[in-house]
Amino acid sequence: AQKVTQAQTEISVVEKEDVTLDCVYETRDTTYYLFWYKQPPSGELVFLIRRNSFDEQNEISGRYSWNFQKSTSSFNFTITASQVVDSAVYFCALSVYGGSQGNLIFGKGTKLSVKP
């Protein structure tokens, strides 16, 4: 069975602080995809990144960076110099290749509050 755990339920930081959101996943499959989605207060789910299981390179996009480590089954997300607009619930998700054709298994989410 597949599972995604986001142990941090809520995080509160002050603007300009760096913050890391943790994600640990479980799967016995060797080919899979990992994702991060953002859900701002307006409620929609916004895709941020997809990473496949064969690519452990870290990725950076502006203030966002992702650290994928298969050895610890983790896919952590760091926001550098956080801003108030980063306030949202962030979801980590897992999809197994050849499974339900892309069924996303979501973690429970981490609510990030960035205060001015």
Added chain:
Amino acid sequence: DAGVIQSPRHEVTEMGQEVTLRCKPISGHNSLFWYRQTMMRGLELLIYFNNNVPIDDSGMPEDRFSAKMPNASFSTLKIQPSEPRDSAVYFCASSSSSPDRVYIQYFGAGTRLSVL
């Protein structure tokens, strides 16, 4: 390009009434997913279609729920009769089979359903 379009955005109904949620996927996408989001259970997949055919409906909670996809540009999720415990946000998502975007699901804004 237009994103996934869901209607209505909000629905308030009384217990026992029929509710129909609608979704228009992104043009050219061949997979469509219906999710439900609640505080208790988080985001969970209800059903997904591939090329208009239902592939996995194991997440549909009970016979009161049904989903259809009569063509590539339209899907409905129907609840009949509705119950208060169906109150949730229902998301529709679609994805493409193109290699560079495969398994990335793009979500609509959601329908917030309240059953009184």
